[in-house]
Amino acid sequence: MRSNLYKTALLENVIPFWSKNSIDKDFGGYFSCLTREGKVYDTDKFVWLQGRQAWMYSYLYNNLAQNEQWLEIAKNGIDFLCKHGMDENGNFYFSLTREGEPLISPYNIFSDCFATMAFGQYAKATGDKQIEELARKTYYNILERRNNPKGKYEKSTGNRALRNFSLPMILSNLVLELESVLPEEEVNRRIDDSVTEVMDIFLQEDGLIYENLNPNGSFSDSFEGRLINPGHGIEAMWFMMDIAERKNDRKLLDKAIQVVLNTLEFGWDKEYGGIFYFLDVKGYPPQQLEWDQKLWWVHLEALVALAKAYSLTGDQKNWDWYKKVHDYAWTRFSDKENGEWFGYLNRQGEPHLTLKGGKWKGCFHVPRAMYQCWKAFQQIESNAPTSK
Amino acid sequence: MRSNLYKTALLENVIPFWSKNSIDKDFGGYFSCLTREGKVYDTDKFVWLQGRQAWMYSYLYNNLAQNEQWLEIAKNGIDFLCKHGMDENGNFYFSLTREGEPLISPYNIFSDCFATMAFGQYAKATGDKQIEELARKTYYNILERRNNPKGKYEKSTGNRALRNFSLPMILSNLVLELESVLPEEEVNRRIDDSVTEVMDIFLQEDGLIYENLNPNGSFSDSFEGRLINPGHGIEAMWFMMDIAERKNDRKLLDKAIQVVLNTLEFGWDKEYGGIFYFLDVKGYPPQQLEWDQKLWWVHLEALVALAKAYSLTGDQKNWDWYKKVHDYAWTRFSDKENGEWFGYLNRQGEPHLTLKGGKWKGCFHVPRAMYQCWKAFQQIESNAPTSK
Numbered sequence: 206m207r208s209n210l211y212k213t214a215l216l217e218n219v220i221p222f223w224s225k226n227s228i229d230k231d232f233g234g235y236f237s238c239l240t241r242e243g244k245v246y247d248t249d250k251f252v253w254l255q256g257r258q259a260w261m262y263s264y265l266y267n268n269l270a271q272n273e274q275w276l277e278i279a280k281n282g283i284d285f286l287c288k289h290g291m292d293e294n295g296n297f298y299f300s301l302t303r304e305g306e307p308l309i310s311p312y313n314i315f316s317d318c319f320a321t322m323a324f325g326q327y328a329k330a331t332g333d334k335q336i337e338e339l340a341r342k343t344y345y346n347i348l349e350r351r352n353n354p355k356g357k358y359e360k361s362t363g364n365r366a367l368r369n370f371s372l373p374m375i376l377s378n379l380v381l382e383l384e385s386v387l388p389e390e391e392v393n394r395r396i397d398d399s400v401t402e403v404m405d406i407f408l409q410e411d412g413l414i415y416e417n418l419n420p421n422g423s424f425s426d427s428f429e430g431r432l433i434n435p436g437h438g439i440e441a442m443w444f445m446m447d448i449a450e451r452k453n454d455r456k457l458l459d460k461a462i463q464v465v466l467n468t469l470e471f472g473w474d475k476e477y478g479g480i481f482y483f484l485d486v487k488g489y490p491p492q493q494l495e496w497d498q499k500l501w502w503v504h505l506e507a508l509v510a511l512a513k514a515y516s517l518t519g520d521q522k523n524w525d526w527y528k529k530v531h532d533y534a535w536t537r538f539s540d541k542e543n544g545e546w547f548g549y550l551n552r553q554g555e556p557h558l559t560l561k562g563g564k565w566k567g568c569f570h571v572p573r574a575m576y577q578c579w580k581a582f583q584q585i586e587s588n589a590p591t592s593k
Numbered sequence: 594m595r596s597n598l599y600k601t602a603l604l605e606n607v608i609p610f611w612s613k614n615s616i617d618k619d620f621g622g623y624f625s626c627l628t629r630e631g632k633v634y635d636t637d638k639f640v641w642l643q644g645r646q647a648w649m650y651s652y653l654y655n656n657l658a659q660n661e662q663w664l665e666i667a668k669n670g671i672d673f674l675c676k677h678g679m680d681e682n683g684n685f686y687f688s689l690t691r692e693g694e695p696l697i698s699p700y701n702i703f704s705d706c707f708a709t710m711a712f713g714q715y716a717k718a719t720g721d722k723q724i725e726e727l728a729r730k731t732y733y734n735i736l737e738r739r740n741n742p743k744g745k746y747e748k749s750t751g752n753r754a755l756r757n758f759s760l761p762m763i764l765s766n767l768v769l770e771l772e773s774v775l776p777e778e779e780v781n782r783r784i785d786d787s788v789t790e791v792m793d794i795f796l797q798e799d800g801l802i803y804e805n806l807n808p809n810g811s812f813s814d815s816f817e818g819r820l821i822n823p824g825h826g827i828e829a830m831w832f833m834m835d836i837a838e839r840k841n842d843r844k845l846l847d848k849a850i851q852v853v854l855n856t857l858e859f860g861w862d863k864e865y866g867g868i869f870y871f872l873d874v875k876g877y878p879p880q881q882l883e884w885d886q887k888l889w890w891v892h893l894e895a896l897v898a899l900a901k902a903y904s905l906t907g908d909q910k911n912w913d914w915y916k917k918v919h920d921y922a923w924t925r926f927s928d929k930e931n932g933e934w935f936g937y938l939n940r941q942g943e944p945h946l947t948l949k950g951g952k953w954k955g956c957f958h959v960p961r962a963m964y965q966c967w968k969a970f971q972q973i974e975s976n977a978p979t980s981k
Contacts, residue, residue, distance in 0.1 A: 246877040490948040494883035560878040
């Protein structure tokens with residue numbers, strides 16, 4: 206049964222890999238720069254990955270089993286973030302030395318998003334009121350900064366103001382994560398706002414999610430405006446499915462699933478298989494030299510979206526795409542020798558960086574997707590116990 | 594004769610490609626975003642590429658032939674830069690709209706470097722005293738900013754201060770470009786400083802040029818400190834050869850050539866051929882996802898360095914490497930159908946972006962290298978008229 210594939214991968218492969226290799230017992234926090242074998246090759250600490258890992262272990266503790274080792278690993282990250290993560294204004298640094306000295310200033314808001322996600326789950330796990338308060342404080346600080354998230358580090362002059370998809374997308378998931386620590390009306394308002402932003406604005410008439418739009422929501426014919434990030438769009442759609450399920454909104458659910466399928470049709474590499482990392486909607490050369498690479502998180506988010514879609518609708522189209530992405534991803538990304546998944550394949554589907562973690566890959570997309578797919582397949586199997 | 598290959602490529606292929614496709618007759622300046630066929634696919638203007646192209650046409654006018662069309666094309670860029678390139682402090686923007694409205698603020702110093710190079714050559718071509726003064730002013734502004742080139746956009750906290758190779762390297766070439774507009778003692782002092790910085794500091798004991806060092810010149814065991822950019826190191830070495838030739842310094846010449854050979858040994862892809870874009874000196878995964886790509890400018894700079902080295906020494910090792918890089922580069926980068934060179938090959942050597950210009954590729958490395966190789970081969974052929 207497929208649910209077992211994901212359960213086993215999560216509990217016997219992926220989580221043990223991070224539990225064994227990533228804990229900094231001397232200075233707290235986590236190492237994220239791990240070789241294929243799990244050896245630490247650099248000790249810098251990227252704050253958003255610290256948040257993501259602390260979130261992951263807290264989440265598993267809350268949702269899977271009250272395993273004290275998991276909570277201890279979560280605490281190791283939470284303590285490090287509380288001690289070293291913030292500047293004097295409560296903004297989170299981008300990176301720190303192993304010891305926790307700040308290296309890169311708070312020049313964007315994503316460190317803060319993942320820190321508050323971690324605080325929310327950890328507070329839920331432990332009942333720690335101080336951490337709960339910190340989660341709330343950080344959340345409201347994000348909202349306050351959201352119209353100028355880069356602050357003084359913003360290099361754009363404003364002559365081509367663009368609204369960006371990342372923050373509304375993250376907020377749509379973040380607010381559900383923080384449900385236990387935020388007032389109900391704030392959660393509901395933010396959910397409604399996010400759905401409007403994502404589905405009525407960033408979802409454009411061609412059925413694709415755009416990364417950047419003019420302030421009035423129209424298409425900007427510029428490098429930024431033409432950019433399509435299929436993984437981003439697909440990930441946002443399973444956040445929308447979660448909201449649809451919660452609100453029992455079938456229309457939203459169907460629309461989100463349709464966007465997943467549109468994005469896969471658009472973003473699938475017909476020659477070598479796999480989903481492109483970046484595309485220009487007009488077919489022009491994107492600025493990103495890595496545009497044709499196949500990234501772990503893109504494929505994992507697609508597996509989650511498709512497994513959820515199939516579990517909620519039973520629609521064959523979702524199943525066909527699930528199978529296609531599954532066959533591509535599991536044979537190429539999963540490292541049979543050393544566990545966990547490779548992060549970066551070239552267009553042809555071979556790993557051209559064999560790291561298990563670095564500046565962008567940490568303990569997050571792989572275990573989160575394993576958990577989400579496991580749960581979706583449990584649902585699928587209970588719907589139709591003999592199939593799939 | 595090889596000199597003819599380069600002469601023909603420069604005068605009948607590369608320069609006509611840019612003269613025909615890149616001139617913005619309506620708003621001034623140059624389009625750099627050109628498809629494989631030379632069609633404009635985006636009209637944003639990247640200031641450093643404006644400077645590079647205005648420099649290139651001025652340089653050809655000064656060094657090859659007083660072709661009025663070239664001077665007019667140079668003027669088109671110079672006028673645009675003067676009118677739109679600078680903020681109120683004389684710092685150059687990173688990018689502008691087609692019409693010249695600023696898009697991205699002056700967050701680094703490279704726009705300024707290439708603007709001043711252009712002003713220097715253009716002033717030499719025309720005797721324009723205002724442009725000459727602007728070249729000097731911009732040059733001294735660069736020197737003033739060089740200890741904090743990113744100004745308020747610097748995201749690094751200073752807890753891991755690093756000295757970076759780019760600026761000393763560019764200055765070593767820039768100062769020769771500005772020779773006609775700077776006082777002799779400034780030129781000589783800057784040349785001596787640059788040679789010391791490049792050859793005594795950034796050239797480390799293993800015979801390679803490092804991109805970033807600790808302030809005291811020692812190795813920093815960090816992502817930035819471990820980074821080797823073979824193309825950068827090789828390009829800097831032909832700047833050093835030019836200085837060695839000027840100073841008649843055989844020791845410097847031999848040392849620079851040895852570094853070129855070291856870098857090629859280190860940076861050559863033994864499996865697929867070509868020179869890697871980025872490598873980690875310890876063999877760890879670099880942060881750059883594009884690390885294994887083969888870039889046009891890296892190979893062109895290697896051709897220049899090796900042709901110069903061979904023309905100055907007649908050493909067979911230089912010739913063997915020249916042949917190897919030549920055979921790799923000319924068969925893969927040169928676009929037989931539409932002229933000019935491709936910019937970006939994947940590791941296997943196939944173009945994965947077929948653009949002729951974009952945010953980073955403009956009218957610079959290809960024509961400059963064609964000119965430099967042509968002149969080096971003229972020298973080689975006059976040394977030994979029957980060979981090569």
